[in-house]
Amino acid sequence: MTAAAADAPGASGKATNQGNGGALAALKHRDFALFFSAALCSNTGTWMQTITVPYVLDQLTHSTVWVGVGAFATFFPATIVGPLAGALADRYDRRTILLISQVILMASALTLWGIWVTGVATPPLIVAVVVVGAVGAGITIAAWQAFVPQLVPPEAMVSAVRLNAMQFTGARAFGPALAGLVLAEFGPGTAFLANAASFLLVIGALLLIAARPIATRAAPGRVLAQFRDALRYIRRRSVLVVSVLGALFSSLLGVSMIQLAEPFARQVLHEGAGKYGLLVAAYGVGAITGSVITVARGDVLRRSSLTVVGFAIFVVAELTFGLAPVYALALLGMYGIGLAQSFAMVACQTAVQVNVDEHYRGRVLSVYVMSFFAGTPIGALIGGVMASFIGLRATIVVSAILLGIVVILTMVRYPWFRVLDETRMGFDGHIEDDGHLVIDSTD
Numbered sequence: 001m002t003a004a005a006a007d008a009p010g011a012s013g014k015a016t017n018q019g020n021g022g023a024l025a026a027l028k029h030r031d032f033a034l035f036f037s038a039a040l041c042s043n044t045g046t047w048m049q050t051i052t053v054p055y056v057l058d059q060l061t062h063s064t065v066w067v068g069v070g071a072f073a074t075f076f077p078a079t080i081v082g083p084l085a086g087a088l089a090d091r092y093d094r095r096t097i098l099l100i101s102q103v104i105l106m107a108s109a110l111t112l113w114g115i116w117v118t119g120v121a122t123p124p125l126i127v128a129v130v131v132v133g134a135v136g137a138g139i140t141i142a143a144w145q146a147f148v149p150q151l152v153p154p155e156a157m158v159s160a161v162r163l164n165a166m167q168f169t170g171a172r173a174f175g176p177a178l179a180g181l182v183l184a185e186f187g188p189g190t191a192f193l194a195n196a197a198s199f200l201l202v203i204g205a206l207l208l209i210a211a212r213p214i215a216t217r218a219a220p221g222r223v224l225a226q227f228r229d230a231l232r233y234i235r236r237r238s239v240l241v242v243s244v245l246g247a248l249f250s251s252l253l254g255v256s257m258i259q260l261a262e263p264f265a266r267q268v269l270h271e272g273a274g275k276y277g278l279l280v281a282a283y284g285v286g287a288i289t290g291s292v293i294t295v296a297r298g299d300v301l302r303r304s305s306l307t308v309v310g311f312a313i314f315v316v317a318e319l320t321f322g323l324a325p326v327y328a329l330a331l332l333g334m335y336g337i338g339l340a341q342s343f344a345m346v347a348c349q350t351a352v353q354v355n356v357d358e359h360y361r362g363r364v365l366s367v368y369v370m371s372f373f374a375g376t377p378i379g380a381l382i383g384g385v386m387a388s389f390i391g392l393r394a395t396i397v398v399s400a401i402l403l404g405i406v407v408i409l410t411m412v413r414y415p416w417f418r419v420l421d422e423t424r425m426g427f428d429g430h431i432e433d434d435g436h437l438v439i440d441s442t443d
Contacts, residue, residue, distance in 0.1 A: 023295045025152075026160035031209045032151040038205035040167045040174075045198030046137075047175020048182065049109060050074060051280055052191040053130060054262045055183060055273060056116070057123055064263045064392070066123055068384020071259035072377035073130045078138030079377075082370035083227035085142040089362025090226070094147040099206050101140040102199045108133030109196035117189040138373065142366035149353065149361075150211040161353045162298055165346045166291035176284050180277010230363035239355050239422045240364065242414050246307060246348040248371040249410070250341055253403035254314050255372075256379025257321070257396050258283055258337070264392050269327050279327075279334055286317075286335035290342025303347040304417040310343030315404040322396030345372075351420045 026032045057063075057070045078085075088097055111129045115121045145164075152160045182191045234240040258280065265276040294306060317336025324330035349368070356364045379399070386395045411417060 023159060023162070023298065025156040026163050029152045029156065031211065032148075032156075032160055032163075034205045035148075035151055035202075035209060036163060036167055038201040039164075040170055042198040042202045043168055043171035044174040044178065045109075045195035046105075047171050047284070048179040048191045049112070049195040051176045051179035051262075051277060052183065052188050053112075053126065054259060055179075055276065056121070056188050057126065058262050058266065060121075060123055064260065064384045064387045066384075067259065067263055068381040069123075070127060070130065071256070071380030071384070073127045074134055074377065075373045075380075076377035077131055077134035078141060078373035079370045081135055081138035082142070082366045082373070083363075084223050085139045085369075086230060086363035086366025087223045087226045088139065089143040089146045089366065090359060094143045094150070094362075095206055095209065095211055097143040098140060098147060099203060101136045101143070102203050102206070104136030105133055105140065106196050106199035106203075108136060109192055109199070113189055113192035113196060116192060138369075141369045141373075142362050145349075145353075145365045145369065146362040147211065150213075151209065153212070158298075158350060158354060159295075161350050162291075162295045162346060165342070165349055166288065166295055170288045170291070171284075174281075174284065176277050176280035178277075180274050180281065183277060184272070184274040226363060227366075230360060230367060233360050234364060234367060237355060238414060238419045239351050242410070242417060242419050243348040243352045244368055244371045245410055246311075246344055246417075247368055248375045249311075249403060249406050250314065250344055251372045251375030252379040253375075253399045253406070254318060254337060255341060256376045256383055257318060257399055258334075259376070259380035260383055260387060260392060260396070261334070263387070264330075264396075268392055269324075269330060271327060275327065279330060282331045282334040283338040286338025286340075287342045288338075289335075290339040291346060294342060294346040298346075298350070302418075303351050303420040306343045306347040307417045307420055308411070310340045310345075310347070311403070311407045312340075314340035314344065315400050315407070318400035318403065319397060322393050322400060347420060351422070354423045 027036065053070050053074060054067045057066045060066075108129055111132075112121075112126065115125060115129070148160050148164045149157045178194075179191055182194065234244065261280050261283075262276050265271045265279050269275070271279075290310075294301075313336055317333050317340055319333075320336060321330055321333025324333055352364060352368050353361075383395050383399065386398070390398075
């Protein structure tokens with residue numbers, strides 16, 4: 001049957017309440033609340049490992065190049081498997097995909113723990129294990145993002161998307177802070193083991209969840225052909241193009257510099273593991289602050305406005321971090337980077353989720369994720385090499401300047417990012433010309 005379920009934003013992009021319950025509507029649904037809680041714990045563990053890997057590589061080699069290689073290994077494999085991940089998410093049961101990928105990730109973390117505590121860890125071996133985990137993460141992320149809307153009714157989807165983004169950014173705050181404490185008190189082995197154990201929570205949650213089934217699946221075909229089809233679909237929608245570019249810019253020229261925080265703390269600021277953890281935790285606190293604002297005020301703030309403000313803060317904060325003469329200013333810069341990333345990325349991710357047809361959701365999200373996961377390692381690798389020649393401060397400052405330039409050029413091509421304010425729901429429903437959300441459901 002067909003029912004008029006909720007009012008949706010029109011071309012202006014000013015949203016109204018997304019169903020009963022407003023910003024926290026998704027948490028009223030058991031499956032989403034269960035998945036949200038388990039994911040927060042597990043992603044906190046993942047961020048502990050993400051912080052620990054560059055720490056151990058720097059301790060073993062004292063080389064910014066190896067730190068850059070570690071970041072490349074952590075993120076870039078997700079780009080390689082992106083087309084496959086998107087096709088799998090649109091073709092097969094997403095919960096099953098997540099269960100398999102979580103086992104792969106847990107095994108990778110356990111292996112890192114094993115090689116570290118037995119004393120056989122070397123930089124090439126660590127990077128090799130990280131690559132295996134990164135492949136699992138690459139398969140996870142597209143299915144994960146596409147799975148979230150299945151945990152709530154359609155009218156609560158926007159709430160679920162925003163809260164899911166807040167969960168990821170919350171982990172960015174808790175994970176680095178815990179990593180700093182654990183590294184200082186117990187060492188890398190404990191951080192790796194804690195991450196491995198955290199995957200049990202997600203596996204348990206997935207086994208208890210009864211996700212809402214979806215009627216459409218991608219037609220059988222070759223993975224690359226389906227991926228090219230998704231790219232054509234994105235090119236036809238300016239809102240999707242700008243969202244993907246936003247993810248790429250923020251990762252390539254912004255988030256990638258976070259991977260240089262450990263050598264920056266040690267070589268430039270002359271601080272140890274505890275202060276390094278707090279430095280990256282400041283980034284996480286800024287990210288969760290931005291997420292809370294977008295969740296609480298997302299129904300009245302335009303996505304375009306959040307993106308413009310986010311990138312403006314991004315440039316200023318990155319410059320502050322790179323030029324900081326003292327540790328306190330570096331903390332402020334990292335906080336600003338986290339805040340800015342949340343404003344821009346939550347807006348872009350929400351724009352994708354509310355403008356994609358269901359049978360393209362997995363593949364489009366895989367392209368979005370690939371743009372982020374490609375930018376971070378490439379930027380970190382180039383940054384690590386540049387830093388060995390021109391220094392860490394100069395590398396971060398150059399990155400901030402380039403970010404400002406590409407954002408301005410994009411704003412000229414797509415004036416003030418206003419295209420992000422479009423909304424055309426694709427999850428079991430559509431937007432009529434009068435701006436009303438019509439949801440199709442079958443008894």
